[in-house]
Amino acid sequence: MVSKDDKANWSPPKPHLEVGSAPEGVNAKRVQGRRLTGPQQGFGQLWQKTYKVAISQKTPEQVIATWKAEYGRFWPSHSKFYAPVTGIQPGEVGLIKSTSGPVPLSTGVLVLYSDDVSFCYMTPEGHPFAGFITFSSHVEDPVGTMAQVQLLIRANDPAYEAGMMLFGSKAEDRMWEHTLRSLADYLGSSSPVDTKVVRVDQKRIWKNFNNLKYNGALPWARRSKGPATPPR
């Protein structure tokens, strides 16, 4: 087998996220200086959600090139993604502003990995989820090229876990189904979006209960200038 040099595909080490200039109306404080959170740094149950759609007219490379170049275009109107100035490149930070939930949300993601047929985001402290969001394209027989979003996520704290159970999970499904539908429309496919949801781990990680202190949707955290301590 041939060894691939994939160093350029991965983000360099990021002990803390650094945000350059933030667009007007986006609260970069919710991202600046925050640590990344993988699934094991979150609180809630672990879910693997896979959404995919056939875009048989294009190659996987064409799908991903378009997705990266026009990423924000495919999002629903209640959420806005501010892509890094240099585009979706490993190590760059994208900012997010969303009004889909009961409280407006400002957060962001790190571009953890990127190659010709995939890219992956990792979430920071204070994001509703801890984990990875992977966008990819591949060929499946007999359908042809597929575009896929796969989330491997836990709610980051107990408040977000409650929100996920009440409405967040369905809202998440709707958001990614919308995104794939828009991408497919843009690339000339009318195929339906297929959704598969698997609960990978039903246990919650109680030692991460205190992630609440980063939750910008909670009043005590919103008032503070930096990471705050929740009431005891």
Add this chain to the structure above:
Amino acid sequence: MPESKIAMTVREPKGDVRIIDIAGELTSFSEPVLAEAYEDADRPGVKTVLLNFSDLDYMNSGGIGLLVTTLIRAQRKSQALGAFGLTDHYRQIFELTRLDEAIGIYDDEQSALKGS
């Protein structure tokens, strides 16, 4: 699904330890191969499963996701999951993704066995 370019074999260096030797490319398409290897390694009395990355050619973010689900599988069985043979680059990826906080990382097989 694209064909997975990976091979895995299971060894028994100690009664309660199994090693999965990984050779090739670890991506999300490796899931059935890793699941089968883990099933093979998961025998009664096994307390630790070690992943040997010495012959890993390449790993993408899908491969990292696969390691997370393998970790959950191990935790469900009350087994420890460890890794050795990682290059500096992939060791850095484990640190970046904070997988190193849940999966024990060792320099080589000897130290992995000593630590397990």
